Amino acid sequence: MCSDASMTNAKLTMWREFGSEVRRLRLQAGMNLEKLAPHAGVSPQMLGAMERGTRRTQEDVARKLDVFFATNGALMRRWSQALRGESDPEWYQQVTESEEAATEIHMYHPTLIPGLLQIEAYALVVFRDSGPLDSAEEHQRLAQLRVKRLDALIQANNPKLLAVIPEEVLRGHVGKESVMQQQRERLVRLAGSERLRLLVVPRGTPYLGGASGAFRVIGSQGGPPIVYAEHMSGGMIIDDPQDVARHQAIYRELLSWALPPIASIDLIRTMDE
Incomplete structure (x- = not known):
């Protein structure tokens, strides 16, 4: 539900x-x-x-x-x-509401860097390509809105962050190559600061459970975990226990296929050598 x-x-x-x-x-x-x-x-x-x-x-x-x-x-x-x-998009309002009391956030996106971890240049390309009817000013506003969310979370409650990212996403082309390089450097810095546990799923992994779409499992001390599932027009909060358990099972399976943290960071570094 x-x-x-x-x-x-x-x-x-x-x-x-x-x-x-x-x-x-x-x-x-x-x-x-x-x-x-x-x-x-x-x-x-x-x-x-x-x-x-x-x-x-x-x-x-x-x-x-x-x-x-x-x-x-x-x-x-x-x-x-x-x-x-009040003009902020629904996805931002929903995420802000659901993450206010978060103690941990587990992220996965099959085709992009998870939104919380995107740099502005990367987010700008994403909003430009997914919002062809929006103005350039709106693309810029949405990109800035997205990237400031991580700092706000860290200042508010500093939840534990875990991201599982497919290797193909890290090697992908979102904007110029310089954008991808800056994005990878940002991920390495976040992982090195211990704010983020970053795991990479290697190319050729046969598991397809996460291919249906991006989602976050959000845990808090005040209640059971919920899921924020993304789609082309935004996203939705899922709080039905059975649906949440299904997403958690998919995430556990993704973790089992991923490289360990140090190996994941080393792999990212080799992409820019």
Whole structure:
């Protein structure tokens, strides 16, 4: 079963940071919700919902708060960032929501470097080729959105990352050869920093269980593992226990065919010699 219940929450995620800043300013001023609400022109209940990020903050309310707290436009800039965030694609909203509490993420993609590990130049080619109707500006925005996700995860909860990558993907051609070289160097650096355990499945491996598509198994302390499965138009969250178990079984089989970590890194290095 695919979970769609997170969609509403995902679309409101970008307002949580704004609401947290409003709450910080309110507490700094020594005010409770009842005292601040009249200055914002809303009820205490609505103000509380805005602080929790469960309600969008209207522009006039944000302006009143910006003036009241004398932030000289800083709060309005945060409001603008939250508003722009509403245009982020569904795949980004879903992934952000599902990975917020992740303690480990296991990644696999049969034809590309997993999105979390892509450099911007690599991601730009991927979005350009898969979004022929989008503008160049949109391609750039999506690429930047994708590559900043890893740093955000590391800063937030630093989950353990494991990636299984087919050798053909590492030797593939995404953009110029210089892009592939930079991408491989990035993978080696991440693996060397111990932020990532990287395993390569050698060419000629007969196992085809992962050929059906890209997916991530996301584990957390707060609940059972879930799967984020990618497709051409984005992706979907899978939380049905049987479906999750099936993806986990495929991942275990991929691990059994992969080279050990040191051998995997050595193989990647030989590609640029």
